[in-house]
Amino acid sequence: MKKAALFLSIGLAVAASLLWSQQVTTPAPPRPPTPPFTAAEVEAIPLVAPRAGKTVTKTLFDGKTLHGWQGNLDWWSVKDGALVGKFTDKVPTNFLFTKDNYSDFRLTLSSQMVESENHAGVCFWGEIAEQGDNKWYTHGPLVAFPNPSMWDYIARQGLRVYRPTREKVTSQHEWVKVEILAQGNRVRSAFNGVQVMEWREADVKRIKEGPIGVQLHAWSGPQEVRYKDIVIETFPKEDTLITLK
Helix, strand or coil, rough: CCCHHHHHHHHHHHHHHHHHHHHHHCCCCCCCCCEEEEEHHHCCCCCCCCCCCCEEEEECCCCCCCCCCCCCCEEEECCCCEEEEEECEEEEEEEEEEEEEEEEEEEEEEEEEEEECEEEEEECCEEEEEEEEEEEEEECEEEECCCCEEEEECCCCCCCCCCCCCCCCCCCCCCCEEEEEEEECEEEEEEEEEEEEEEECCCCCHHHCCCEEEEEEECCCCCCEEEEEEEEECCCCCCCCCCCC
C-alpha cells in the first residue's frame, strides 16, 4: 500500500510538473488588430500649432561611430556605414537613443530588417525608461516599419492611425526609406515615397521634448536591424512630407 501511495504521489507530481511547463511555454494569444482611424475621426482631433524654434538640419549618425548616441553596446554597433542592432539568442525591446532632445522635427532615415520577421521603429516624444534589468526602454509613441503601424509604450497598445493608402509599399528584408514629420500634436509618416500614416495626440500633456530612439524589438532567436542616412530637421519650415514621389 505504501509503495502504491508513493507511486501515485510521484505520478501526480510529474503530471503537475508537465501541466505547469505547458502553461509556462504556451505563447500568449496574438493581440487583436488595432482598427485604423477614418479621415473624419483623425480630423476631429484638434490640431495643436507647431512649436517655434530654430530650424537646423543635421546628420544624427556620422556613419562611423556612435558619437551622439547612447544605449547598450552589447546590442548596438556600427557596421558598413549603418547603426546595427543585433542579437543571436533572446533580447528585450530596447533602443539606441540620441543624447539630444527634440520636439518638432522632420526625420529621414533608411532601415533594413536583415534577419527575423520582426519590425523596426523610431520612438520620440517620450523618455528613457527602465524595464527590469533593461535600462534602455521608452515611455512614448513609436512609428514602426517596414509594415506601417504605431505603438504606445505608455499604455502598451497599438495607436489608431489614419492610413491614406492601403497600398503595400515595403517588404520585410529590403531597405525602407522613412520620413517622419512631427509638428504640434500631428505625426505624418511616409515610407518609400508614399504617405502611409497620420496620427494626432489628443492629450497634449503627453507631448514631451525627448530623445529619438531607434529600436531593436524583443525577439527570441537571431535578429539584426540596420539604420543609416539619419538626418533631422528641427522645427521644419515646410508643413508637408518632402519625400513623396
